[in-house]
Structure formats: C-alpha cells, structure tokens
Amino acid sequence: MKLVTYRRPAEALDRPGVLTASGEHVVDLSADFVDLLALIDGGDDALAAARRRQAEGAKVTPLGDVTLRAPLPEPRQMRDAMTFETHFRQGIDAMARLRVGPLAPVGRWLGVAKIPRVWYEQPLYYKCNRFSVVGPGADVIWPQGARLMDYECELAAVIGKTGKDIPRARALAHVLGFTIYNDMTARDLQDREMRGHLGPAKGKDFDTGNVLGPWIVTRDEIGDPYALDMIARVDGVEQGRGRSGDMYHRWEDVITHVSRSETLRAGEVIGSGTVGNGCGLEHGKFLREGAVVELEISRIGTLRNRLVRQ
Secondary structure (H helix, E strand, O other): OEEEEEEEOOOOOOOOOOEOOOOOOOOOOOOOOOOOHHHHHHHHHHHHHHHHHHHHHHOEEEEHEEEEEEOOOOEEEEEOOOEEHHHHHHHHHHHHHHHHOOOOOOOHOOOOOOHHHHHHHHEEEEOOOOOOOOOOOOEOOOOOOOEEEOEEEEEEEOOOOOOOOOOOHHHHEEEEEEEEEEEOOEEEHHHHHHHOOOHEEEHHHOOOOOEEEEEEHHHHHOOOOOOOEEEEEEEEEEEEEEEHEEEEEOOOHHHHHOOOOOOOOOOOOEEEEOOOOEEEEHHHHOEEEOOOOEEEEOOOOOEEEEEEEE
C-alpha cells in the first residue's frame, strides 16, 4: 500500500489516506484513524483495516484534486544515518575543496582526510529536527546566513513496531515501509559548525529543511529494499544516481544499533544517508534560488520541491 497524508480542496485539515491500486485516487481513512501515526500504532490490525478500505474504494478523491502533505508531518523521532561509503568519501574531498577554494593548490588536501575507522565498525547517525518536516510540492525556504544550499537524496525507513535491543534477524520486521527523504543542507553553515566537533545543527536545522514523501510504501510492496534505483535531478537535469544496495551498513545493522539499550518507537523515521552521487556537494554544484529538486526512488515515486527565499 501507499499511505498518504493529504488535504481536500478548501480544507485546512490533514487526513490519513491510502492510494487505490491504480494510484489515481485517494481513499479516506479519517473515519478509522486520526492520522497515520494512529494507524501505525494500531499495528497489523490497523493495516488490515486500511487494506479493506482500499479494496472497498469508498470515499475516494482523485489524486490530482488533493494536496499531499508529508506522510508523517511530525514523526515521533527522526534520525539520519550515513551508510553510503561513496558519498562519505567524495564528500570529504569536496569539503576540502570548499575550504581551500577552487583556485587553491588542493592536491595536498585531497585524500588526507580519510573515512574514520569507527564508521566501518558501526553505523553513525544524528537526530534531526522532527518539527521541520514538509512534504511533496512544498517550498523549501532558504535559511538565513546560508550561501551554499544543497539537496541530499536518501531512502527513509518508517518504523512500524516498537522494540528495544532488536536482533538483526528480526530488524526488518520492525519497518512499516519506506519513503523518500530530501535532507536539505546549508553546506557553508554545516562546515563551519562541524569544525567545533558538534553539529550539523543550523546547517540542517531550519524550518522546511526535512522533506518526506510523497507517501509511505509498505514493506511488502517495496520487496527488496536493496534493489532500488535512486536518482537526483535539478531543474529537470539528472545530477546523479545510485542504488540502495550500495549501503555499507544495511537496515538490519542500523536498526539493531539504534535500538541497543534504547527503545526504538513506532512512528520514528530513519534516513539512510545520502546515496553516492546523490547531492550537489559531491560534484561542486550548489542550488540557485528557484531551483526545483526532484528525487526519484524506484517502487516509491518522485519527491519534488522548490527552493525559495523569503
């Protein structure tokens, strides 16, 4: 199933819904659930009820007549990992170029900063601002003080079952489904902050900076989460692509690590980190005002947003 949060025309009320099998209409679920978090909390019985509503096809609205919101406008928690080695390696070199300037003799800088050993030994992640989430079609607002704005193409897992000390063999059973995550980043702010060995802080924490959508695709419909193409476009031009199967740390590793001595709750969202070649930093290209970013992941769809100044 494809689970959505949406608004009907002339309404300011977020409603939970599910797409019809054709993907052309939205079936309203608000009679059963106040929002998708309530559906997630209901577990398998709630998912079965949503499937029945989908099959009945009652209370449908054409997809083109609704406004899609982030599927989880306020996740219970957001964490973002860094699981793609290519992105990490290319990002280190790109940040070195950014620091010394494009005309500087950077040869002695590049390759000096290596991926730290700890990254290979365990998944690394940080916690995001769960209150700054927007969805498909929403404008991303350029944050104050930033010069170098970037997108990041990520796969995000939505946790559907609460657990603690989750064994690796059962980790994927705790995933409800997957969505697309655009982790918008102010690269110059991020670089400055992280020289203090904390962050990324304001490099990523600004309203509209976390973009999720267009829907949550349940795990059964995704199939193999390591067989997904991930593509980034800016203003209709492809900038890079990769595969979810390139994750060095798999979802099982991330979930097991996050849940060690800590309760991982249903309704949390965990980002995969940026796929290799999935951001402008890796290519030395940053976004202009008005740029339209499209992130596409096979079996999920396309997440499209515009970057604007206020």
